[in-house]
Amino acid sequence: MKQTPEKRNALRDTPWLDPEQTPHVQLLDIRKNYGDFTAVDNISLDIYKGEFFSLLGPSGCGKTTLLRMLAGFEIPTQGRIILDGEDMSAVPPYARPVNMMFQSYALFPHMNVEKNIAFGLKQDKVPKAEIQERVAEVIELVQMQKFAKRKPHQLSGGQKQRVALARSLVKRPKMLLLDEPLGALDKKLRQDTQFELMAIQEKLGITFVIVTHDQEEAMTVSSRIAVMDHGRIVQVATPTQIYEFPNSRYVAEFIGEINIFQGVVENSDSENAAIISEEAGCRVETGRSTDIAENAHAWVAIRPEKFDISTEPPSDTRVNCMQGEVWDIGYLGNLSVYHVKLDSGKMAMAVRTNRARSIESSITWEDRVYLSWHPSAAVILSN
Amino acid sequence: MSEQNEIGFISNDPPHRAPGPIGSLHASLLAYTPYRWLAGKLAASGLRVRHLVIAVPYIWLLLFFLAPFLIVFKLSFSEYRIAIPPYAPIFEFIDQTYLQVRLSIDNYRLLFQDSLYIQAYLNSVRVAGISTLLTLLIGYPIAYSMVKARPRTRFILLMLVILPFWTSFLIRVYAWIGILKNEGLLNAFLLKIGLISEPLSLLNTDIAVYIGIVYSYLPFMILPLYANLEKMDMSLIEAATDLGCKPVPAFWKITLPLSLPGIVAGCFLVFIPAVGEFVIPDLLGGPDTLMIGKVLWTEFFNNLDWPLSSAVAVLLLLLLIVPIVLFQRHQQKTAESH
Numbered sequence: 001m002k003q004t005p006e007k008r009n010a011l012r013d014t015p016w017l018d019p020e021q022t023p024h025v026q027l028l029d030i031r032k033n034y035g036d037f038t039a040v041d042n043i044s045l046d047i048y049k050g051e052f053f054s055l056l057g058p059s060g061c062g063k064t065t066l067l068r069m070l071a072g073f074e075i076p077t078q079g080r081i082i083l084d085g086e087d088m089s090a091v092p093p094y095a096r097p098v099n100m101m102f103q104s105y106a107l108f109p110h111m112n113v114e115k116n117i118a119f120g121l122k123q124d125k126v127p128k129a130e131i132q133e134r135v136a137e138v139i140e141l142v143q144m145q146k147f148a149k150r151k152p153h154q155l156s157g158g159q160k161q162r163v164a165l166a167r168s169l170v171k172r173p174k175m176l177l178l179d180e181p182l183g184a185l186d187k188k189l190r191q192d193t194q195f196e197l198m199a200i201q202e203k204l205g206i207t208f209v210i211v212t213h214d215q216e217e218a219m220t221v222s223s224r225i226a227v228m229d230h231g232r233i234v235q236v237a238t239p240t241q242i243y244e245f246p247n248s249r250y251v252a253e254f255i256g257e258i259n260i261f262q263g264v265v266e267n268s269d270s271e272n273a274a275i276i277s278e279e280a281g282c283r284v285e286t287g288r289s290t291d292i293a294e295n296a297h298a299w300v301a302i303r304p305e306k307f308d309i310s311t312e313p314p315s316d317t318r319v320n321c322m323q324g325e326v327w328d329i330g331y332l333g334n335l336s337v338y339h340v341k342l343d344s345g346k347m348a349m350a351v352r353t354n355r356a357r358s359i360e361s362s363i364t365w366e367d368r369v370y371l372s373w374h375p376s377a378a379v380i381l382s383n
Numbered sequence: 384m385s386e387q388n389e390i391g392f393i394s395n396d397p398p399h400r401a402p403g404p405i406g407s408l409h410a411s412l413l414a415y416t417p418y419r420w421l422a423g424k425l426a427a428s429g430l431r432v433r434h435l436v437i438a439v440p441y442i443w444l445l446l447f448f449l450a451p452f453l454i455v456f457k458l459s460f461s462e463y464r465i466a467i468p469p470y471a472p473i474f475e476f477i478d479q480t481y482l483q484v485r486l487s488i489d490n491y492r493l494l495f496q497d498s499l500y501i502q503a504y505l506n507s508v509r510v511a512g513i514s515t516l517l518t519l520l521i522g523y524p525i526a527y528s529m530v531k532a533r534p535r536t537r538f539i540l541l542m543l544v545i546l547p548f549w550t551s552f553l554i555r556v557y558a559w560i561g562i563l564k565n566e567g568l569l570n571a572f573l574l575k576i577g578l579i580s581e582p583l584s585l586l587n588t589d590i591a592v593y594i595g596i597v598y599s600y601l602p603f604m605i606l607p608l609y610a611n612l613e614k615m616d617m618s619l620i621e622a623a624t625d626l627g628c629k630p631v632p633a634f635w636k637i638t639l640p641l642s643l644p645g646i647v648a649g650c651f652l653v654f655i656p657a658v659g660e661f662v663i664p665d666l667l668g669g670p671d672t673l674m675i676g677k678v679l680w681t682e683f684f685n686n687l688d689w690p691l692s693s694a695v696a697v698l699l700l701l702l703l704i705v706p707i708v709l710f711q712r713h714q715q716k717t718a719e720s721h
């Protein structure tokens with residue numbers, strides 16, 4: 001199937017939607033066992049050239065193990081890794097066109113910044129003049145010119161992290177692996193560095209695979225996110241898709257805040273699905289189809305910011321509307337968080353931006369409120 | 384903030400200022416009457432009481448190291464005579480009027496004139512140097528494989544290294560006589576497997592001395608190396624590998640330079656005592672194994688020349704001070720860079 005130029009263009013930023021693209025890295029049915037413990041469980045994954053791909057998941061779910069298999073430090077118990085069409089199984093770490101930025105930075109303490117960065121090039125017997133040139137180039141890229149002669153112990157955490165990044169970039173790897181690269185930085189520096197990382201990645205066009213358990217970070221930097229749980233990948237999608245259309249309760253609850261109500265599918269056709277939820281106390285219409293059978297159990301998930309919260313009842317209180325009493329209010333400056341005790345006894349959380357300055361906003365403790373939402377805001381989950 | 388802390392770990396009390404290690408040592412020492420008495424006297428004279436704690440090791444060194452040394456030092460300038468004690472006094476009142484001071488540098492002159500002593504010093508340094516190198520070559524792989532072993536095995540290996548300390552050093556050296564002598568275990572074994580047709584004469588040779596020193600001092604090499612290698616960050620090796628360095632070059636470029644402090648510490652711990660070693664060359668060495676420790680013993684006990692043996696000891700100390708100062712410098716430098 002030939003594609004039109006417009007379509008091509010549109011697909012440039014979403015290569016995973018383009019059937020003509022071949023993936024840059026392919027994980028084929030990868031499994032890693034430690035004794036009888038399975039750290040990574042049958043993962044198959046395609047990552048495309050120039051992606052900023054995040055592995056996100058709780059502690060111990062196998063992110064580092066997966067990354068270390070890509071780097072070659074761990075050998076998969078089963079499965080293959082294909083990089084640029086080449087099977088990496090038999091390639092030792094020192095021969096892989098892949099570099100890793102370590103969580104602990106792993107800078108060589110007995111070498112200064114320049115020597116640390118030049119180390120990789122020296123191993124490849126790159127001519128001296130070229131080494132100098134390329135080292136200077138990456139030092140400039142990470143803005144460490146002033147510190148080139150310092151030893152690692154004379155650097156701050158943020159500076160070390162830059163050197164580690166420069167060291168892993170200088171060999172121009174096909175793929176850069178980053179294991180919680182920003183874990184040691186404070187929030188402000190972290191945010192700045194996230195944007196710098198993105199800028200550098202865009203400039204060099206290298207495929208980045210980053211491990212993090214900070215979901216905000218994953219949302220900010222990634223082209224796509226793989227959410228992992230107990231060695232498995234639960235969902236792979238863009239940040240928006242993950243946030244707006246989680247494919248399971250696990251993903252929904254892992255990323256951001258969400259309200260989940262149990263119910264029974266009442267009817268489901270090609271355009272619409274409706275769920276009767278006792279917990280929500282209403283009929284939920286979603287404006288989307290679902291493949292869950294009628295009369296089966298299902299869950300409705302709604303993000304707190306999708307609610308309209310009001311003391312006045314909407315036109316129809318039986319559809320997409322819940323009622324309850326304000327139990328608690330959290331004032332966060334830009335936002336207010338309302339914890340509402342629904343008539344079913346279940347707690348719901350709603351967030352409203354504080355557009356007006358007035359402190360005596362209309363809603364206060366123990367008020368009776370209505371939470372309503374647009375049909376597109378609710379997501380139906382099967383498990 | 385702390386009132387909102389649900390877990391309640393944070394209290395509102397100002398934190399108690401913990402006494403430093405010196406302060407707490409001082410507090411516990413106060414239980415002893417002499418210390419309390421001394422502390423009271425010092426406090427009365429305006430000195431800070433806590434300084435007393437720091438003073439304790441210095442007083443110890445003064446009493447048991449500096450004072451004996453000064454006695455030996457003084458002795459080295461007196462003259463030998465056949466008497467009890469076997470030396471002439473340096474200070475003497477003549478006619479109850481004149482204080483006569485007679486400082487002799489004859490002993491030192493003899494040390495430099497008689498080539499025996501120079502030979503012995505040089506030989507000791509050589510034997511100690513070679514032994515140190517051998518211990519390093521044997522100890523490094525052992526320490527390295529101990530670090531690489533699994534935790535359980537590692538503990539067992541560590542115990543095996545320390546275990547020999549539980550038997551007397553002297554007995555262990557004697558045991559080597561049993562192993563090395565002509566009809567000893569080693570020769571019996573080699574004869575049995577047919578590697579040699581007549582026994583090797585190992586005992587009472589320099590080789591036996593090397594074996595004895597390397598065996599006795601190996602733990603002093605292994606332990607500092609082990610301590611150093613154990614805290615080495617293994618991700619550094621991985622980083623080197625990741626950057627294209629094969630495992631063997633990675634050892635030379637990363638592991639070895641980073642273990643240098645351990646190597647230096649181990650070498651000094653072996654070299655310094657080995658130079659003055661007496662027991663091993665005496666028991667395992669031959670009649671012509673010339674080491675300064677043996678010379679010292681002979682001068683002192685056989686010839687009863689206390690002044691000369693004192694001079695030998697003083698010179699030996701000077702000889703050792705050079706590497707010790709170097710060692711100190713090195714320690715300081717590594718301490719500064721970390």
Ligand SMILES: Nc1ncnc2c1ncn2[C@@H]1O[C@H](COP(=O)(O)OP(=O)(O)OP(=O)(O)O)[C@@H](O)[C@H]1O
Pocket residue numbers: 034037039057058059060061062063064065066213
């Ligand atoms: N060498 C090993 N031997 C045995 N088990 C291991 C080994 N390495 C990792 N594991 C186990 O594999 C699981 C996954 O570990 P991994 O380091 O990949 O987690 P992670 O997702 O990176 O977690 P974190 O966010 O805490 O870094 C963990 O349960 C861990 O205990």
Ligand SMILES: [Mg+2]
Pocket residue numbers: 063064065
């Ligand atoms: Mg990890």
